[in-house]
Amino acid sequence: MKTSTLSRALVLGAASVPALTAVSCDKMPERKPNVIFILMDDAGYGDFGCYGQTRIETPNIDSLAARGIRFTDMYSAAPLSSPARCGLLTGMHTGHAQIRANDEMTARGDVWNHEAMLRDSTLEGQAPLKAGTPTLGSVMRQGGYRTAMIGKWGVGGPATESTPNKMGFDEYFGCICQRQAHCYYPPFLWENDRRIYLDNELLPPGTPLDEGADPLDPHSYDKYTQQTYSPDIMYDRVLRFVNENRERPFFLMWTTPIPHSPMQAPDExxxxxxxxxxxxxxxxxxxxxxxxxxxxxxxxxITYFDRQVGGLVAELKRLGIWDDTIIVVTSDNGPASNSCSSTEWFQSAHPFRSGKGWGKSSLREGGIRMPFIVAWG
Known part of the structure; x- marks a missing residue:
């Protein structure tokens, strides 16, 4: 199915929930449907079985595509995280958007120093939205929804007026700063306006193997796996929010950092x-x-996250609200090409090219054409 840009379609849908009835039955239910918007980070158009992936197993996302609508011509507002999220949240294309790049605001100090950022939260975050900017969160809240975001924010820092709670989300849990998302075992996450410290030690991105370590020995990599895997605690919060709001309509944005680099996943x-x-x-x-x-x-x-999506679906069914819930699955921009990248091997932008200059950061199809799935009960 062809449609307009991702951001415009979503703001129109948020402003008027009946705009999404194409994925459901002939008439609206008596209660407003819940909306769960799942935004992956750097997942490509071809990273899922329902879009032609043959090496990565995604049975739960494929099942949503089979029972709903698998869009083929949905575009991100930008091929990078912050401007893509700005466009998604505000409905503005990059010609009008407030954020047009990954602006780390380096004038604040040594923002790439993770030890400094741990000590000083004012170094966290990217360029902010202006105070009072309408967002999907604020529009849905005005429409009578309880709103939450769980995962990566990336459009403002804790010391700005552009935090999730100030931009329309009643609840927030995750990594406000996208640089913090460059480790899946962070020392802390944010719960609304305060840090929640985890049982992980700070290990700054870029930390190499110990000197003399054998790169072929799996135990040489033990220090990169710590106690709390951030996608797990985010998933727990997703389930908690759904349980706590099962009696009223809710809008949840689950903005997982998966599969953005680095490469970290449970060993099993x-x-x-x-x-x-x-x-x-x-x-x-x-x-x-x-x-x-x-x-x-x-x-x-990707498969680990797919299993979490399956777990969420199972929980919605257990709570008796599966038929009242719209689920959207997409990504912020195309697949990355960096020192960790496997996306050319997986043909993650298939049928388009992956790799440097063709996926993320590029305005070619691999950088901006997004997987987009909508399912309703």
Whole structure:
């Protein structure tokens, strides 16, 4: 099905919920439907089975596509995270949007120093939206919805007027700063306007293997796996929000950092794909973290998240609100090409090219044409 840009379609749908009835039955239910908007980070058009992926298993997302609508011509507002999220949240194309790049606001100080950022929260975050900017969150709240975002924000920092709670979301949990999302075992996340410290030690992105470590020995990578995997605690908050608001209409944006670099996933799932793909060469992951099995780990991240989507669907059915809930699955921009990238091997932008200059950061199809699935009960 063809449609207009992702951002415009969503703002129109948020302003008037009946705009989404095409994915449902002939008439609206008595209560407003819940809306769960799942935004992945750097997932490509071809990263899912329902879009032609043959190496990565995504049965739950494929099931949503089979029972709903799988869009083929949906476009992001921009090929980078912050401007894409700005366009999505506000409905503005990049000619009118307030944020047009990944602006880390380096005039504040050493913003790329994760130790400094841990000490000083004013170094967190990217360029903000202007105070009072209408967003999907504020429009849905005005429409009578309880609103929440769980995951990555990326359009403002804790010291600005552009935090999720000030931009229409009643509840927030996740990483406000996208630089913090460059590690899946962070020392803290944000719950509304305060930090929640986790049982992880700070390990700054870019930390290499120990000197003299054997890159072929899996144990050389042990320090990159800590106690709390951030996608797990975000998923727990998703389920909690759904349970707490099951009696009233809610709008939830689940903005997972998966599968953005670095390559980090639970070992059980990684080993599943090591057996499936066979051995492979490790990577240094410059700027992020090394990985013993980068292809297997990329696939593991996506399949692991797919299982969480399946768990959410099961919970909606258990609560008796599955038929009252619209689920959207998409990505902010196309697949990355960096020191961790496996996207050319997976043909993550298929049928378009992946790789440097063709996916993320590019205005070619691989950078801006998005997977987009809408299912209703």
């Amino acid at each position: 799932m990684v080993q599943y794909y090591v057996e499936k793909f066979g051995d492979e060469a490790p990577i240094e992951g410059k700027g992020y973290f090394p990985s013993r099995w980068p292809h297997a780990t990329y696939a593991a991240m």
